[in-house]
Amino acid sequence: MSDLLDSVLDVARSPLALLAVTLGGYQLGRWLQARSGGHALVQPVLVTIVVVGLAITLLDVDYPDYRRATELIAFWLGPATVALAVPLHRQAAHLKGFVVPMLVAIVAGATTSIVSAVLLSRALGAGDDLERTLATKAATTPVAIAVTDALGGIAPLAAVCAISIGIVGAIAGPFVLDLLRIHDRRARGLAVGAVSHGVGASRMLREDETEGAFAGLAMGLSALAISVLVPLLAVFLF
Amino acid sequence: MIAGLTWLVAFQLLGELVARVADLPVPGPVVGMLLLFCFLRLRRYDDAGSIVRAGSALLRHLQLFFVPAGVGVVVYLGLIGREALPIGVAMLGSWLLGLAVVGWTAVALERLLGKPRDDLGGTA
Numbered sequence: 482m483s484d485l486l487d488s489v490l491d492v493a494r495s496p497l498a499l500l501a502v503t504l505g506g507y508q509l510g511r512w513l514q515a516r517s518g519g520h521a522l523v524q525p526v527l528v529t530i531v532v533v534g535l536a537i538t539l540l541d542v543d544y545p546d547y548r549r550a551t552e553l554i555a556f557w558l559g560p561a562t563v564a565l566a567v568p569l570h571r572q573a574a575h576l577k578g579f580v581v582p583m584l585v586a587i588v589a590g591a592t593t594s595i596v597s598a599v600l601l602s603r604a605l606g607a608g609d610d611l612e613r614t615l616a617t618k619a620a621t622t623p624v625a626i627a628v629t630d631a632l633g634g635i636a637p638l639a640a641v642c643a644i645s646i647g648i649v650g651a652i653a654g655p656f657v658l659d660l661l662r663i664h665d666r667r668a669r670g671l672a673v674g675a676v677s678h679g680v681g682a683s684r685m686l687r688e689d690e691t692e693g694a695f696a697g698l699a700m701g702l703s704a705l706a707i708s709v710l711v712p713l714l715a716v717f718l719f
Numbered sequence: 720m721i722a723g724l725t726w727l728v729a730f731q732l733l734g735e736l737v738a739r740v741a742d743l744p745v746p747g748p749v750v751g752m753l754l755l756f757c758f759l760r761l762r763r764y765d766d767a768g769s770i771v772r773a774g775s776a777l778l779r780h781l782q783l784f785f786v787p788a789g790v791g792v793v794v795y796l797g798l799i800g801r802e803a804l805p806i807g808v809a810m811l812g813s814w815l816l817g818l819a820v821v822g823w824t825a826v827a828l829e830r831l832l833g834k835p836r837d838d839l840g841g842t843a
Contacts, residue, residue, distance in 0.1 A: 558748075567774035676801050704749060712745075
């Protein structure tokens with residue numbers, strides 16, 4: 482009997498099973514998102530992380546083993562990051578007469594969010610590696626992971642911070658913009674995309690097409706700005 | 720689909736190469752994104768082309784691809800619990816500041832340069 486249990490556990494801890502749990506968790510997340518009518522709190526990635534986190538804890542699988550088993554999935558992060566050029570290209574027509582305000586605003590915003598995240602966390606007594614992790618959270622998740630890794634922060638934590646701040650933007654973005662009296666649609670989209678990347682952009686797209694397009698554009702440009710600015714600002718900050 | 724994926728992988732490779740050779744602090748895939756963007760603009764690339772189709776297909780499931788990295792957070796649950804205050808305040812504070820700076824800068828420059836506004840509600 483215990484032989485049978487051992488064989489079942491062996492299979493359950495195999496790379497194939499871990500891949501299946503990941504894909505299954507993602508499908509569950511997508512199903513829940515559809516059921517909730519696309520609510521901002523129900524992000525498939527969060528559902529998947531909870532499902533997989535529980536599964537590997539119960540099965541007693543070490544994280545490095547899980548990471549190796551799912552290399553097949555993680556590999557696509559690189560090509561998908563490159564693919565962010567596609568929406569950027571398709572939205573380029575919206576740009577007439579807004580290029581200068583947009584570029585200045587993006588660079589100013591990226592600088593603000595990097596410096597303020599580092600200084601706020603330092604003031605509240607966070608450690609060095611935590612400061613390095615929080616610096617990148619406004620970038621879209623794949624970029625936040627890559628930049629944090631290069632900076633010596635905690636990449637998995639950067640991923641979760643980036644996803645969380647995206648959700649904050651999707652829930653609170655339009656409301657806070659009203660409070661700040663920002664009514665211009667291009668500026669609204671730009672602001673949410675710059676601080677809450679793709680998750681924020683998907684909310685803006687539901688509100689208004691122009692807002693959504695500019696949020697997508699801001700996500701791509703901010704990713705670039707943050708990956709250039711973080712190593713530069715790091716010279717002064719750390 | 721495979722043709723488009725091949726292009727994406729090729730641009731990532733090119734990005735890694737440029738980042739390495741020029742010793743840029745920017746991640747290779749981000750350089751690849753910039754190169755691909757220039758390529759698509761210069762070629763006036765068509766919406767039905769293989770790169771657009773493969774790229775859109777990958778981006779639809781972008782969230783799946785960062786699950787393996789995100790799951791690593793289970794290792795850091797203790798740290799998150801201990802440092803909940805600095806993490807929470809730094810995240811929300813810098814989010815709010817960034818949002819305000821981007822929004823206000825864009826609106827102010829638009830006004831300064833005399834560009835037409837594009838307000839919500841459509842009366843602009």
